[in-house]
Amino acid sequence: xxxxxxxxxxxxxxxxxxxxxxxxxxxxxxxxxxxxxxxxxxxxxxxxxxxxxxxxxxxxxxxxxxxxxxxxxxxxxxxxxxxxxxxxxxxxxxxxxxxxxxxxxxxxxxxxxxxxxxxxxxxxxxxxxxxxxxxxxxxxxxxxxxxxxxxxxxxxxxxxxxxxxxxxxxxxxxxxxxxxxxxxxxxxxxxxxxxxxxxxxxxxxxxxxxxxxxxxxxxxxxxxxxxxxxxxxxxxxxxxxxxxxxxxx
Amino acid sequence: xxxxxxxxxxxxxxxxxxxxxxxxxxxxxxxxxxxxxxxxxxxxxxxxxxxxxxxxxxxxxxxxxxxxxxxxxxxxxxxxxxxxxxxxxxxxxxxxxxxxxxxxxxxxxxxxxxxxxxxxxxxxxxxxxxxxxxxxxxxxxxxxxxxxxxxxxxxxxxxxxxxxxxxxxxxxxxxxxxxxxxxxxxxxxxxxxxxxxxxxxxxxxxxxxxxxxxxxxxxxxxxxxxxxxxxxxxxxxxxxxxxxxxxxxxxxxxxxxxxxxxxxxxxxxxxxxxxxxxxxxxxxxxxxxxxxxxxxxxxxxxxxxxxxxxxxxxxxxxxxxxxxxxxxxxxxxxxxxxxxxxxxxxxxxxxxxxxxxxxxxxxxxxxxxxxxxxxxxxxxxxxxxxxxxxxxxxxxxxxxxxxxxxxxxxxxxxxxxxxxxxxxxxxxxxxxxxxxxxxxxxx
Numbered sequence: 001x002x003x004x005x006x007x008x009x010x011x012x013x014x015x016x017x018x019x020x021x022x023x024x025x026x027x028x029x030x031x032x033x034x035x036x037x038x039x040x041x042x043x044x045x046x047x048x049x050x051x052x053x054x055x056x057x058x059x060x061x062x063x064x065x066x067x068x069x070x071x072x073x074x075x076x077x078x079x080x081x082x083x084x085x086x087x088x089x090x091x092x093x094x095x096x097x098x099x100x101x102x103x104x105x106x107x108x109x110x111x112x113x114x115x116x117x118x119x120x121x122x123x124x125x126x127x128x129x130x131x132x133x134x135x136x137x138x139x140x141x142x143x144x145x146x147x148x149x150x151x152x153x154x155x156x157x158x159x160x161x162x163x164x165x166x167x168x169x170x171x172x173x174x175x176x177x178x179x180x181x182x183x184x185x186x187x188x189x190x191x192x193x194x195x196x197x198x199x200x201x202x203x204x205x206x207x208x209x210x211x212x213x214x215x216x217x218x219x220x221x222x223x224x225x226x227x228x229x230x231x232x233x234x235x236x237x238x239x240x241x242x243x244x245x246x247x248x249x
Numbered sequence: 250x251x252x253x254x255x256x257x258x259x260x261x262x263x264x265x266x267x268x269x270x271x272x273x274x275x276x277x278x279x280x281x282x283x284x285x286x287x288x289x290x291x292x293x294x295x296x297x298x299x300x301x302x303x304x305x306x307x308x309x310x311x312x313x314x315x316x317x318x319x320x321x322x323x324x325x326x327x328x329x330x331x332x333x334x335x336x337x338x339x340x341x342x343x344x345x346x347x348x349x350x351x352x353x354x355x356x357x358x359x360x361x362x363x364x365x366x367x368x369x370x371x372x373x374x375x376x377x378x379x380x381x382x383x384x385x386x387x388x389x390x391x392x393x394x395x396x397x398x399x400x401x402x403x404x405x406x407x408x409x410x411x412x413x414x415x416x417x418x419x420x421x422x423x424x425x426x427x428x429x430x431x432x433x434x435x436x437x438x439x440x441x442x443x444x445x446x447x448x449x450x451x452x453x454x455x456x457x458x459x460x461x462x463x464x465x466x467x468x469x470x471x472x473x474x475x476x477x478x479x480x481x482x483x484x485x486x487x488x489x490x491x492x493x494x495x496x497x498x499x500x501x502x503x504x505x506x507x508x509x510x511x512x513x514x515x516x517x518x519x520x521x522x523x524x525x526x527x528x529x530x531x532x533x534x535x536x537x538x539x540x541x542x543x544x545x546x547x548x549x550x551x552x553x554x555x556x557x558x559x560x561x562x563x564x565x566x567x568x569x570x571x572x573x574x575x576x577x578x579x580x581x582x583x584x585x586x587x588x589x590x591x592x593x594x595x596x597x598x599x600x601x602x603x604x605x606x607x608x609x610x611x612x613x614x615x616x617x618x619x620x621x622x623x624x625x626x627x628x629x630x631x632x633x634x635x636x637x638x639x640x641x642x643x644x645x646x647x648x649x650x651x652x653x654x655x656x657x658x659x660x661x662x663x664x665x666x667x668x669x670x671x672x673x674x675x676x677x678x679x680x681x682x683x684x685x686x687x688x689x690x691x692x
Contacts, residue, residue, distance in 0.1 A: 092663030
């Protein structure tokens with residue numbers, strides 16, 4: 001699905017990613033953990049094409065294409081999705097109109113027919129139910145006046161609506177109460193199948209009780225310094241990061 | 250030997266036209282008012298860049314034209330067909346049509362309204378010794394500039410509108426102000442007086458449009474009184490020709506418990522100057538002065554507001570938003586005065602501007618003069634480009650950059666549009682925003 005080799009990136013001339021390697025295959029869920037400032041959000045932003053970050057070297061291949069050469073909108077059309085840590089409010093633009101535009105742009109790029117209004121509405125209804133979103137939220141402006149939890153649910157709602165190939169979820173679990181966390185996890189579990197993949201960027205092991213990862217990676221100082229199975233999360237929870245990061249600089 | 254060059258004084262041209270208007274004046278009282286204005290005009294000067302309130306707006310080009318008073322020309326014929334095209338028809342309204350500053354009864358459609366309220370031309374009202382018109386006409390002016398004297402001395406066919414006590418007008422009153430004269434470069438002085446009496450409620454939609462592509466100079470004055478517990482909404486749409494000059498002054502005096510909500514939308518005009526002055530002259534008043542201006546090419550749009558909190562316990566809200574493209578120039582100068590006994594005043598002012606090009610610029614000048622000690626007054630101004638992080642968010646969903654920008658423009662305008670009481674007007678204005686910026690609207 002995605003293959004990242006020796007990725008280096010900087011923001012404001014400060015190097016954040018210092019040679020990162022990662023391979024994610026279809027059907028897999030990867031969790032990326034690590035202390036603050038290790039480069040987790042940078043990785044998510046670089047992959048989706050945020051122009052504030054500059055890639056200085058490395059390669060990223062996404063379904064056989066050179067991802068780094070694509071504009072952010074084309075990355076989305078190729079099937080990449082970022083669940084934002086801080087979703088943006090867009091007053092005056094309804095969720096429905098926003099998503100219909102997005103779906104049709106993605107379809108157009110892939111030479112598919114536009115979604116019919118009927119099909120779109122049915123899908124909205126179905127997916128809203130999964131994340132427990134009230135139908136009134138759908139006609140409301142994108143994220144406008146939403147609580148923190150509602151914004152995160154809306155990210156997952158968008159994920160389900162757009163149905164990408166690879167979902168990168170940047171701290172989607174931060175700041176959620178347990179009910180919202182369950183709902184969000186349920187949405188992600190509903191999304192994943194053998195043909196797509198998920199990268200969870202998170203601080204907290206708690207999320208991994210609800211979404212079981214196949215692999216866990218520890219990101220530190222811009223590199224992955226340890227990878228393991230889901231049991232690594234428990235070890236991290238117990239011992240923190242020090243035992244791994246010791247000796248790393 | 251030096252050759253003395255006679256400097257052309259632009260005032261003289263306007264004084265001459267005022268003289269001929271005064272001469273034709275039938276009513277002694279009105280004639281007196283206009284003669285005085287003419288003399289004041291003669292003794293005044295147009296503001297220059299050195300005048301504090303005009304320091305961002307250059308009048309040189311405007312004053313280089315020899316404008317002729319449109320009322321002295323042959324009547325421009327506007328067909329009913331054209332009216333239908335120019336007026337807003339997306340909502341039901343009572344229609345009052347002005348052509349070159351003169352009320353056109355035949356083109357208007359307000360028979361239903363005339364049963365509810367009093368409408369006549371100002372001249373007719375003076376002619377019939379109307380006490381209200383004699384008491385209130387031309388009395389507000391909080392400051393007098395050459396433009397005020399020019400308007401008062403040169404106006405011909407303005408309206409006096411009196412909404413009586415307890416009358417609620419459900420349908421909006423649409424004032425369609427058409428300017429244009431194919432023959433000459435003309436100026437017109439439109440002038441209206443509106444008295445919204447106790448407990449009355451009404452909504453005005455005023456729309457300024459150019460007839461064809463002519464150069465013209467509008468100098469408009471509206472005096473408004475909102476009496477006790479009255480509510481008046483005033484939505485002003487300035488859609489003038491690209492080469493026109495539009496100067497508009499709105500003066501309001503509010504009495505206790507009243508509400509006045511003014512929304513100004515500027516899209517057209519080469520040079521536009523708005524002066525909106527509200528005096529909150531009693532307690533428990535609500536006043537909104539909001540605006541949205543969209544400019545491109547080399548348009549210059551200058552909005553100047555003044556809110557005078559004279560008494561305690563009142564609230565004023567101001568939100569002016571601008572979207573400036575190409576080499577356009579915006580100005581927002583907002584003054585708030587809180588008098589010493591206007592305790593417990595709430596006065597909020599905000600100005601936000603988006604610059605879509607490197608050449609566009611905006612000058613903002615907030616001015617707070619507060620003499621009371623127990624008040625809440627805030628002001629803020631932001632100038633910037635479209636929010637990059639919001640743009641990235643939209644792009645990351647597969648939406649192309651141009652559509653993403655349109656979405657953010659809609660989002661920016663939303664906070665001014667959202668409180669309009671007429672949904673169809675919101676949609677109409679949204680269309681105008683995108684039409685004016687030459688962008689596709691996201692629907």
